[in-house]
Amino acid sequence: MTAAPEVQLNAEEIKTIADTSYDNHQAILPEHVERPVPAFPVEVSDVVVSETRLDKSPVGLGLPATAESSTSANETSTHTSQSSSANIPSRIVFSSCLERLEKSINDQGKEMNDQAKEMTDSIKHDLYQKSRELSIQVAYCQHQQQTNLRLEKDLLVVQDTIKELQEESLALISGIQVMAERILVQTFELHDLTVPRLFIVLPKPIGKWDKLGTKFWHEFRLFFLCEGCGMDVKDGESDTKEIHLAIHRGYDLKRPTEFFEKYASYVLTLLKTIKYGIKSGGVTVTPLAQLLERLDEVRIGLDLANNTAGFLAEKAITIIEGTMKQGDLNMPESLKGADLRQLESFLVNTDKTMSYGNLCRIITEKGHVKWVCRKYYQQHSGNAGKSSMKKLAEEVAKCGGILDEHLCRVQVKITSQKDANQFYKALGNTKGLAELSICLDWDASQADLQALVSAISMTDITHLAINGSKIKQRMYGYVHFGHRFHPIIKLLSRQSIRSLTLDGFTDFYQRVIGSHIVPFIQLRVLSVDSRVHNTSPGSVFSKFMQSCPSLVKLTIKCDKLRDVFDYFEDNVHRFKKLETLILESRNLSVAVKVDDSQISSITGTLRGFQELSRPDSFLYSSSFTKLTYSGCFIKLTVNWDTSADVVVLPLERFLEQGLGLAELDISVPLSWFNHLLERIISISRSSTLPRIVLNNEGTAQGMDLVTVIVSPDNPSIDITTDIQMKSNQHDEHLLTIFKQYGHTIRTLTTNEQFLDNHLFSMAIAIISRKSNLTSFVLNTTSLGDHRDAIHDVITESAKLESIHLEFNELQRKDQRDLARQLLGIYGPRITGLSLGGQPVQTWGSGQKELSDMQKLLVKLETFRLICNTRQELSYDHAKLIAAIVSPPRSTGDVSPSPNSPISNSSSISMSSTATPSTLYPSSPLPSPLSALSKHPSSGRLRELCLEYVVFEKDSWELIINALDLTVLKSLSFEGSNFDRLQLELLLNRIPDENIIPFKTLELKNTDLEHSEEGCEVERRNLVAMLQERWKVPRTQ
DSSP states (O other), X not given: OOOOOEEEEXXXXXXXXXXXXXXXXXXXXXXXXXXXXXXXXXXXXXXXXXXXXXXXXXXXXXXXXXXXXXXXXXXXXXXXXXXXXGGXXXXXXXXXXXXXXXXXXXXXXXXXXXXXXXXXXXXXXXXXXXXXXXXXXXHHXXXXXXXXXXXXXXXXXXXXXXXXXXXXXXXXXXXXXXXXXXXXXXXXXXXTOSSOSOEEEEEOOOOGGGOOSSTTTTOEEEEEEEEEETOOSTTGXXXXXXXXXXXXXXXXXXXXXXXXXXXXXXXXXXXXXHHHOEEETTXXXXXXXXXXXXXXXXXXXXXXXXXXXXXXXXXXXXXXXHHSOTGGGGXXXXXXXXXXXXXXXXXXXXXXXXXXXXXXXXXXXXXXXXXXXXXXXXXXXXXXXXXXXXXXXXXXXXXXXXXXTTTTEEEEEEOSHHHHHHHHHHXXXXXXXXXXXXXXXXXXXXXXXXXXXXXXXXXXXXXXXXXXXXXXXXGGGGTTGGGTXXXXXXXXXXXXXXXXXXXXXXXXXXXXXXXXXXXXXXXXXXXXXXXXXXXXXXXXXXXXXXTXXXXXXXXXXXXXXXXXXXXXXXXXXXXXXXXXXXXXXXXXXXXXXXXXXXXXXXXXXXXXXXXXXXXXXGGGOHHHHHHHTTTOEEEEEEEOOTTOSOOHHHHHHHHHHOTTOSEEEEEOOHHXXXXXXXXXXXXXXXXXXXXXXXXXXXXXXXOOEEEEEEEXXXXXXXXXXXXXXXXXXXXXXXXXXXXXXXXXXXXXXXXXXXXXXXXXXXXXXXXXXXOOXXXXXXXXXXOOSOHHHHHHHHHTOTTXXXXXXXXXOTTSXXXXXHHHHHHXXXXXXXXXXXXXXSSGGGGOOOOOOTHHHHHHOTTOOEEEEEEEEEEEOOHHHHHHHHHHHSOOSOSTTOOOOTTOOSOSOSOSSOOTTOOHHHHSSSSOOOOGGGGGGGSOGGGSOOEEEEXXXXXXXXXXXXXXXXXXXXXXXXXXXXXXXXXXXXXXXXXXXXXXXXXXXXXXXXXXXXGGGGOOGGGHHHHHHHHHHHHTTSOOOOOO
């Protein structure tokens, strides 16, 4: 680098430059910078200054100089040193000013650079934000455009869907209307319509005690419908204006699963009809929501607190459809008369009189039956009808009869012609009656019959039953012998009678002329008690039967069943609607089921064995024999006749023939059992009978019940015996059965008459042969300490699944010892345990770890503690019961040896010194719900009986908290001090999230029936929660 040229300046020039430079610097300083003012005059001498000094040379900046500059500086320094020392301060001031000037300029430049950078960054940021916002807006606009296009397409699809749904709805409503019309236009006669035909089901409010473990646990309630409000009586059923719910809170269903299997399709149709409401053929069905607005009684039976009427109907429809198979949805909607007659068996009768929803039955002019509400029934009857009904009620009361105005039914027994005339007069003036059952308890003449028929002809009666057993054959009647019962035939010609029962008309067919019988009698049910002398074509019997082609049920009581059966076997095709044919004689009753004009099954009942010895018996007829071998199911029951002297010979003959029976049931006393059983076994080896049942049921009250089933299976014979000991007397014949057939016993229930010899005989039979025993209820009252025999019976019975031990006299030491031994050996296999004996305090006082009871009784399903009279039990007894009934904690640690007892104590009860820590060492009673996953369902209590016991409050609480209510089915506290506090505790123990399978709760003779007056309302509210589902007696 070339050194800057030196410039020689004298002192004046330097001073001039300094002054000028100082003024310039002062001029360019900012206003806020303090301007320096020299404090003394400066004298400048000649100095040599470098050209670069003003350009921030190293010298000017106070930095070391180069060699040349050093030389010049030295010369200058030498020259300067010669100057006055007063020139030195002026140089310092100048240098300081320059430094300040430079710093100020640099700071301003830096500040301006920073500001420029900030402005640049700000501009860039603003541009970026604007660009980003613009990009977002563009993207949003594009998205909105795409969304609008998609919405337009979706809108078109929705419009098409709405159109399809509208079409489907119209089709659905149209279909519902068609199906509803099929139901609404149906007509029924009296024998079919014994209950209202229109009904729906809706969900009911669910309480803790309504959680029955069934398929339809939702709990439905059935409501009947009035089908006649506004109906014009003159035109019958054609002008019905409104169908609505009956004013009643409804009926619970007994067997909901079975109910919906039978009526689901029918119920669905009516539910959909009443949900939407329709008008069809002059019939108006009001929508459910409108009906409930004015029917407070119905609202009580429904869960309308949280749901609307429409929601309830839809819920019922959804549940029923969800449980039906696809094929079931297409089942016929209408019901047959037989289906309606069975409806009552599904209803829980809560109103005692079974008023069918407070509906009344009326008969239209066309003979059809309708069930209407009381309001319309009163309109239908009118004032005149009320007056005539009142008069009829007075006459019926005089005769000691019964008038059921609700069901339009009269039952009366008339003993004289005078009473009959007064009754006939009142009867003829009464409209609206449907049924009449009358007994002519005097020797009524043909004129009397004519008067009765005339009175009936003026009424609406369609169901008629006449008892004429007192009618005798009059001497002067021979002149008009064939006209005696002509009034009855004339009555049938009116075509209004649908059901006729004639009892005691011994010569009915002989006192009727065939030419008087009108064809096409519209009888549906016929029962005639009369001798039949001739069944050939052209006979009165044949003409009368053929004139009734619409029969559904026919009962013939006569002495010649063989001829009558042959007639119907040949002519059954003529009776297209016949379902049941019953033939009865003095010793034999036969029920024939008919399906599509063909006999499908026969069930016969013999009263004694004499019928088997008659060669002309119905059982040996060609028609009967032909049916038995054609595959028709035939079951014959032979009941014991005390007057019979000969039993074996006719029965042997019958068994040898076999006759193609499917089953033969024989009832005889135990005195005949062994001999007859031997003969049956002997004959069965060559008999074609697949099943023979020998029993003594029904032969005597309070006797031991024994049933032996013999099933020939060549070359062997399968014999199964069921014994239920009920007699309080020893029977030697039963001992013989134990000896000879002990190994065939399948179920054995003993009582206090089960003795040691019975036990030994059975044990010997089981050891020598293979045992069939599956269920064993052992009553130990009369047994000694024969543990070995009991051990043989239990261990040799490989099929044994249920063992129930009964110790009913634990006040005896031998009973306590036996109980201790049997529980210790067979505890893990015991499914039932019954304890009894009093006073309870005598049961013992040994110390016992109650947790062992839980470990041993792991399969316990039934526990009973029953005292003869009320006994006070301690808290220790309550702990014992709690340990027994609570779910077992573990089944894996139960491994008692066959000879090891429960403990060294001779008692099975707790001592008075037992403490809670001995029962539950480390924890309180386990929650039954928490133990569900730990134990198999086969080892959890299902039945508990604590009868005639008295516990303190804390003892009851301990026992109730130990119960597993998720599996318990039956509870009995009969005769105990169980009170409302315990009932409330039991209610609170029921889990809301579980379905409980509870069936019965027995509270008879408990303190609950004797609550204080102040607690009566609360007690009744608690009992009301149980009343509908369980058998809880109300306090009188």
